[in-house]
Amino acid sequence: xxxxxTKVLLQIFLITLSAGxxxxxxxxxxxxxxxxxxxxxxxxxxxxxFFISLLLAYMITYSAIEADSPSLVMVLNIAGTGPxxxxxxxxxxxxxxxxxxxxxxxxxxxxxxxxxxGDRYRLTRKGVLLSRIFIIYRKILGAGKGG
Amino acid sequence: MLRQYFIVLAPVIGLAINVxxxxxxxxxxxxxxxxxxxxxxxxxxxxxxxxLTLYNSLSDLTAILIVNLIIYxxxxxxxxxxxNLGETARRIRILREIYDSGSGLSMNEILERYNAKEIxxxxxxxxxxxxxxxxKNGKYFIASPVMLAMARIMVFMKLVLLGKRSEFx
Numbered sequence: 001x002x003x004x005x006t007k008v009l010l011q012i013f014l015i016t017l018s019a020g021x022x023x024x025x026x027x028x029x030x031x032x033x034x035x036x037x038x039x040x041x042x043x044x045x046x047x048x049x050f051f052i053s054l055l056l057a058y059m060i061t062y063s064a065i066e067a068d069s070p071s072l073v074m075v076l077n078i079a080g081t082g083p084x085x086x087x088x089x090x091x092x093x094x095x096x097x098x099x100x101x102x103x104x105x106x107x108x109x110x111x112x113x114x115x116x117x118g119d120r121y122r123l124t125r126k127g128v129l130l131s132r133i134f135i136i137y138r139k140i141l142g143a144g145k146g147g
Numbered sequence: 148m149l150r151q152y153f154i155v156l157a158p159v160i161g162l163a164i165n166v167x168x169x170x171x172x173x174x175x176x177x178x179x180x181x182x183x184x185x186x187x188x189x190x191x192x193x194x195x196x197x198x199l200t201l202y203n204s205l206s207d208l209t210a211i212l213i214v215n216l217i218i219y220x221x222x223x224x225x226x227x228x229x230x231n232l233g234e235t236a237r238r239i240r241i242l243r244e245i246y247d248s249g250s251g252l253s254m255n256e257i258l259e260r261y262n263a264k265e266i267x268x269x270x271x272x273x274x275x276x277x278x279x280x281x282x283k284n285g286k287y288f289i290a291s292p293v294m295l296a297m298a299r300i301m302v303f304m305k306l307v308l309l310g311k312r313s314e315f316x
Binding site: 045067075078095096107134138141 | 154170177222229236237238241254261263266280283295
């Protein structure tokens with residue numbers, strides 16, 4: 001598996017879209033099938049918007065599946081103990097910073113949103129941009145820090 | 148010609164209407180809550196997309212309407228996830244903590260500001276309030292199969308897409 005899976009997925013899908021769009025005309029000339037008879041720029045735009053909207057939905061679902069959600073980890077661990085139940089001390093021992101926080105910091109480094117300078121994590125330009133988008137949006141929404 | 152572009156952009160305009168309605172409804176009618184504001188705004192945007200498509204379409208009405216509603220639904224789904232990311236994503240919260248610090252944070256400083264205790268407390272409260280789990284005599288139990296079923300579906304999707312049950316495998 002590649003390290004930056006979302007980036008690779010994006011590349012694969014965008015290459016597929018470009019290849020598809022460029023092959024409409026030759027395919028229509030070769031086969032004469034009506035489905036390939038794209039006529040003007042607005043139709044290409046429509047196809048692209050259709051494809052990109054589904055691509056975004058797939059990518060966002062993929063990234064949600066990639067990392068274990070805390071609620072999922074908690075529920076599965078509790079379910080794993082059956083009718084005996086999961087002791088609170090054991091719960092706190094299993095579900096800790098090593099499971100919930102440190103892997104996400106590591107992800108941010110891999111995705112080049114954060115870099116390590118000495119022992120301090122700092123934001124890259126991409127990280128600053130993403131932080132600002134969420135800070136501004138949540139300010140408009142009147143919501144807190146989240147998480 | 149302009150109508151043609153209106154049809155193409157109808158789902159994007161629908162999404163803009165969705166976002167605006169969601170922000171307005173959440174800010175000014177806070178009692179309805181975040182989730183309901185998202186659903187209500189999605190419906191507003193859905194009808195706006197349908198109206199713009201039907202109003203401007205000259206031919207292939209049904210096919211174009213179906214395509215535009217699929218595009219709008221996919222974009223609405225992305226917006227839902229965008230809100231959800233801001234609300235629950237650990238990566239976004241960590242980014243924000245580092246951003247707020249100004250000069251960067253060490254791992255220990257990150258954990259002082261945001262840690263497993265805070266993450267689990269919020270979610271446990273939510274799961275207990277929604278009666279998905281119960282807490283009795285110092286132990287947690289599954290109270291409803293709904294969340295467990297959702298967790299199992301997620302594990303199944305992980306297996307299909309990633310070939311493993313957990314990121315730690």
